[in-house]
Amino acid sequence: MxxxxxxxxxxxxxxxxxxxxxxxxxxxxxxxxxxxxxxxxxxxxxxxxxxxxxxxxxxTVEAIAGQVSILTEPESDMAFVDALQRALERYLRWVADHGDVYRVLVQGGLGVDPQVAEIVERLRRTTVSRVTSRMRAKPTPTLALAIYGWVCFAEHACLEWLSQPGVDADAMLALLTGALAGAVGGAGLSWDEVMHA
Missing domain, CATH: 1.10.10.60 (Homeodomain-like)
Structure with a gap:
């Protein structure tokens, strides 16, 4: 029973x-x-x-966003650069294993639903806050904008990755890490200045 x-x-x-x-x-x-x-x-x-x-x-979208938020939170008991790497690895594993569910979160399914857009935007802002709060450099508006752009890039790169079976998870991890370094550089800072906290 x-x-x-x-x-x-x-x-x-x-x-x-x-x-x-x-x-x-x-x-x-x-x-x-x-x-x-x-x-x-x-x-x-x-x-x-x-x-x-x-x-x-x-x-349902809120539940998916909650899962992504939990698995992408960097551990607080290790160097941030290592914690970020692990968080990205978990994120990529989850995207690879739940591709169709990931599409529901990022692409939506009821047109431009304001509540769904708000959920996704809240997840983005949480990620930006988590990254900038752990960086050694003081978060400036330019740096926050650069990190926000990187978060949006990561979302859409992962969507494209789901349809590109020739790109493995290690290559995606290198791409996302390199893109973050580029975003930081675009904000006028070096990787070492912000990441070794």
């Missing part, structure tokens, strides 16, 4: 389903009845947790 799930466990289960579902189907291609049938739950249950199809989609 299946164990009765708590409301939070049930919500997490539905969000896990949502990640797989929206990775395979456009968010607006199915009705709530159809989505509920695919999930094996009542439509009322989905409405109860998410308020509708858009709410379910937005909550």
């Amino acid at each position: 299946r164990r009765r799930l708590s409301p939070e466990e049930r919500r997490e289960e539905l969000l896990a389903f949502g990640q797989g579902f929206f990775a395979e189907h456009p968010a607006d291609a199915f009705t709530m009845d159809q989505i509920a049938a695919r999930a094996g739950v009542s439509k009322g249950l989905l409405y109860n947790y998410f308020g509708g199809r858009r709410g379910f989609y937005v909550a």
